[in-house]
Amino acid sequence: MIDKETVGKLSKLSMISVTESEAEAFAKDMSRVIGMLDKIREVEIHATSSSSGYIKYPVLSEDVASDSEIAAEIKKGKKDSTFSVPRVI
Amino acid sequence: MSLGDLRRMLDEKKLGAVELLDEYLKKIKDEDGEINSFITCLGDEAIASARLAQMLIDKGEAKAMTGIPYAAKDNILTKGVLTTCASRMLCEYIPPYSATVIESLEHQGAVLMGKTNLDEFAMGGSGTSSYFGATKNPKNMNKVAGGSSSGSAAAVCAGFVPVALGTDTGGSVRIPASFCGVVGLKPTYGRVSRYGLVSYASSLDQIGVIANSAEDAGYMLNVIAGQDEMDATSAKAELCDFTDTAKTNIKDLKIGVIKNLMGTQIDEEVKLAVSDAVRLYEKLGAKVIEVEIPSLEYALEAYYIIASAEAASNLARFDGVRYGYAEDDCKSYAEMIAKSRSAGFGQQVKRRILLGNYLLSDKFGADYYKRAVSAKNRLTEELREVFGRCDVLISPTAPTAAYGFDECDILKVCKGDVCTVMVNLSGLPAISIPCGVTSAGLPIGMSIIGKHFSEQKIIGVADVFEKEAGK
Numbered sequence: 001m002i003d004k005e006t007v008g009k010l011s012k013l014s015m016i017s018v019t020e021s022e023a024e025a026f027a028k029d030m031s032r033v034i035g036m037l038d039k040i041r042e043v044e045i046h047a048t049s050s051s052s053g054y055i056k057y058p059v060l061s062e063d064v065a066s067d068s069e070i071a072a073e074i075k076k077g078k079k080d081s082t083f084s085v086p087r088v089i
Numbered sequence: 090m091s092l093g094d095l096r097r098m099l100d101e102k103k104l105g106a107v108e109l110l111d112e113y114l115k116k117i118k119d120e121d122g123e124i125n126s127f128i129t130c131l132g133d134e135a136i137a138s139a140r141l142a143q144m145l146i147d148k149g150e151a152k153a154m155t156g157i158p159y160a161a162k163d164n165i166l167t168k169g170v171l172t173t174c175a176s177r178m179l180c181e182y183i184p185p186y187s188a189t190v191i192e193s194l195e196h197q198g199a200v201l202m203g204k205t206n207l208d209e210f211a212m213g214g215s216g217t218s219s220y221f222g223a224t225k226n227p228k229n230m231n232k233v234a235g236g237s238s239s240g241s242a243a244a245v246c247a248g249f250v251p252v253a254l255g256t257d258t259g260g261s262v263r264i265p266a267s268f269c270g271v272v273g274l275k276p277t278y279g280r281v282s283r284y285g286l287v288s289y290a291s292s293l294d295q296i297g298v299i300a301n302s303a304e305d306a307g308y309m310l311n312v313i314a315g316q317d318e319m320d321a322t323s324a325k326a327e328l329c330d331f332t333d334t335a336k337t338n339i340k341d342l343k344i345g346v347i348k349n350l351m352g353t354q355i356d357e358e359v360k361l362a363v364s365d366a367v368r369l370y371e372k373l374g375a376k377v378i379e380v381e382i383p384s385l386e387y388a389l390e391a392y393y394i395i396a397s398a399e400a401a402s403n404l405a406r407f408d409g410v411r412y413g414y415a416e417d418d419c420k421s422y423a424e425m426i427a428k429s430r431s432a433g434f435g436q437q438v439k440r441r442i443l444l445g446n447y448l449l450s451d452k453f454g455a456d457y458y459k460r461a462v463s464a465k466n467r468l469t470e471e472l473r474e475v476f477g478r479c480d481v482l483i484s485p486t487a488p489t490a491a492y493g494f495d496e497c498d499i500l501k502v503c504k505g506d507v508c509t510v511m512v513n514l515s516g517l518p519a520i521s522i523p524c525g526v527t528s529a530g531l532p533i534g535m536s537i538i539g540k541h542f543s544e545q546k547i548i549g550v551a552d553v554f555e556k557e558a559g560k
Binding site for chain 2: 002006007010011013014015016017018022025026029030032033034036037039040041042043044045046
């Protein structure tokens with residue numbers, strides 16, 4: 001059962017402002033949906049492999065860190081309290 | 090008229106590309122006011138595309154879709170053309186680039202006629218949650234068109250366009266196709282690039298086709314299928330002519346009828362129509378067996394948990410700063426985001442986001458998500474075993490025919506996905522074709538499900554039914 005207070009917490013987490021009457025309606029609707037979804041609790045958790053093994057994904061580039069020591073480069077463009085950066089558009 | 094027939098008429102100059110487009114545009118102008126299948130109908134831009142297409146045809150450089158009009162669901166990005174996801178959040182969004190599927194069609198000289206209505210952000214099975222109003226079913230205006238690709242299905246059904254793109258996360262191509270009496274093809278996950286599709290649940294979303302026949306669906310798939318370096322989940326799978334159905338041999342075909350989807354949750358008239366269709370295949374020489382898939386019992390729950398969890402993450406980007414509608418007159422950054430999201434999203438979307446965050450949160454949701462993923466993996470394993478015994482599976486597409494607007498109860502709409510979500514959870518291809526009508530004259534859809542990347546087979550099997558049932 002989801003109450004208005006839980007909806008309030010979820011709305012904060014979701015960054016969606018919800019009025020009092022909306023919270024009431026969401027609590028009612030979500031309780032019904034959660035009631036339906038509760039059946040999933042009968043399923044045991046298995047550490048099975050991913051089900052998407054049928055797809056041959058392309059070879060991706062290696063995840064290697066590149067040079068990120070760019071502080072000195074950025075400082076070169078300092079003007080008072082702002083920085084001038086290369087134009088990108 | 091099939092897409093192949095249109096191609097021949099255009100090539101033989103029995104029909105001009107602009108003339109063809111004009112006929113469709115006139116029909117939309119006259120009849121779509123009530124149906125509400127289009128959010129954006131392109132007039133001048135479409136005519137300009139048709140003129141360009143005609144030039145290619147005249148030069149003898151026509152490709153399969155040159156000069157043929159199509160529509161795209163309004164959650165597929167189209168450069169320079171409004172893409173709203175049927176939401177206030179994106180009601181003014183004009184994308185700076187097109188989805189790969191749109192580019193593929195443009196490259197062929199296909200004519201984009203407009204963007205079709207949908208359930209907001211593709212969340213829903215009825216076609217009623219659009220910011221731009223519900224889509225009505227052309228077969229019966231008092232009934233829903235089904236969702237979420239409501240506009241694409243209604244537009245093809247009403248004869249506004251010969252073919253349309255939809256998207257399918259839990260049945261969103263197949264269900265409206267079933268309700269409107271047209272064909273809906275959901276390809277294998279990875280068969281068609283998702284680049285430029287506004288994400289709802291990325292592990293389940295797939296772009297599909299809504300058409301007047303299985304052959305037309307295959308014709309369109311020929312153009313949009315293929316690996317795309319812009320979508321890391323698109324697959325390197327062999328391509329073929331998906332309309333080449335001549336190899337389909339029903340006599341050697343092993344059909345599995347999914348017993349769990351022919352039970353009490355399915356309307357009697359729907360079961361009868363699907364059983365009759367199966368008998369027709371049997372008469373043609375197919376071997377029919379009943380199969381049971383135990384994990385189907387949890388498929389709907391697993392689907393709603395995974396889809397809501399992914400939606401909550403995917404829709405976090407719509408904050409009025411990175412994307413979307415922004416509220417003025419706010420005292421802080423946090424207030425601006427919360428108010429923008431509250432005003433920009435409709436009730437259905439907000440509910441899914443709240444639900445997704447509930448299911449993912451440690452305090453409230455506990456292990457819903459882990460159990461849902463376990464159920465999904467078990468279901469996929471069971472289907473792999475079943476496909477060792479069968480070539481295709483058959484089930485109803487939806488438990489009922491189209492229902493009334495006053496019957497859109499939240500749980501009824503959820504349970505309407507019971508026959509379709511299995512396909513998305515396992516990444517399988519499926520096609521829904523009309524297989525009968527109810528006593529009230531509403532269409533009934535049947536789904537033919539295949540192994541991964543077996544679109545040619547399921548299109549062929551569907552094509553045989555269309556031809557034999559039409560005799």
